[in-house]
């Protein structure tokens with residue numbers, strides 16, 4: 313079944329459950345910036361997230377420099393934020 317993007321009401325309701333995340337209208341994505349003690353901590357987090365992402369077949373767009381990780385989630389197949397992004401964000405929050 314084709315994955316469809318959430319409408320604004322659905323997206324805002326989902327984000328209300330994800331206080332660490334915010335909506336980036338330009339990217340049509342949900343975003344979270346995480347800061348760690350050092351690079352090893354940051355990379356360990358990315359390794360844990362990568363396992364979830366692979367299991368979900370849904371992958372973050374992310375940037376890492378030293379102890380910072382910037383994460384964007386959007387669904388390319390839907391052209392915006394879908395339930396898959398919300399679900400992966402919840403799993404990412406369980407990683408840190």
Ligand SMILES: C[C@H](O)[C@H](O)[C@H]1CNC2=NC(N)=NC(=O)C2=N1
Nearest residue numbers: 369370371372386387388389390
């Ligand atoms: C072919 C493969 O299933 C698709 O490319 C999957 C993989 N991971 C994905 N990740 C994200 N963020 N969006 C997608 O639409 C997506 N599609």
